[in-house]
Amino acid sequence: MTIGTLYFIGRGRGVRDPEMQKFYIATIFITTIAGAMYLLMATGFGLTQVQVGNQVLDIYWARYADWVFTTPLLLFDLALLAGANRNTIATLVGLDVFMIVTGVIAAFESVAAYRILWWGISTGALLVLLYVLVGTLSEQANRKSPEVARLFSTLRNLTIVLWLLYPVVWILGTEGTIGILPLYWETAAFMVLDLSAKVGFGVLLLRSRSTLEAATKPEPATATTG
Ligand SMILES: *C/C=C(C)/C=C/C=C(C)/C=C/C1=C(C)CCCC1(C)C
DSSP states (O other), X not given: OHHHHHHHHHHHTTOOOHHHHHHHHHHHHHHHHHHHHHHHHXXXXXXXXXXXXXXXXXXXXXXXXXXXXXHHHHHHHHHHHHTOXXXXXXXXXXXXXXXXXXXXXXXXXXXXXXXXXXXXHXXXXXXXXXHHIIIIIHHHHTTSOHHHHHHHHHHHHHHHHHHHHHHHHHHHSGGGSSOSSOHHHHHHHHHHHHIIIIIIHHHHHHSOHHHHHHHHSOOOOOTTOO
């Protein structure tokens, strides 16, 4: 995460346009926050225990503290690329925060059945969120230049695939109380997902400065005048 942060800072050097700077600022914050939360988890501070029936679950709460900030920032990057309006951004961020908060409830709930219920509510919010990405946001991105639209659809598809795996890892992992995936493997899976969804995402997004330039330019005039 830290290497990602340093790389993104390097990529952003010399960018003067305030609209373009937004991409770099958001992306740098994503890996910085995740890096700090991983440090918390590595030093044992980010860990707590929840009793469910006669089982004691190890819950890394720092994950949720990470995600509640980093997932809106990732969506902000996508929305910026698509040239989305405030309403669309607010809808996405609202759904996203709702998803993480209900995920936190699922993680800390002490009745196994209620954990699954809240997991279901959170997953429902994720599906609606992805629906907005595929619908409204893709429509808006398609009004941009072809290179911007192409980068948007790459990042959107990456986001859809990776984000859908989070609830799967969660329910199979210790949080799901079924215990199919031991804590070690769950932690490894979340790490790979986090690195791909944040550093991988950022590398693709910030790879081409000219594409970001095209994304921040006003939309090409359509043939409505005259
Ligand atoms: C960088 C971190 C990312 C992209 C995290 C994404 C996290 C999710 C999409 C989490 C979703 C969850 C549910 C849909 C159900 C409940 C459990 C969660 C919080 C893992």
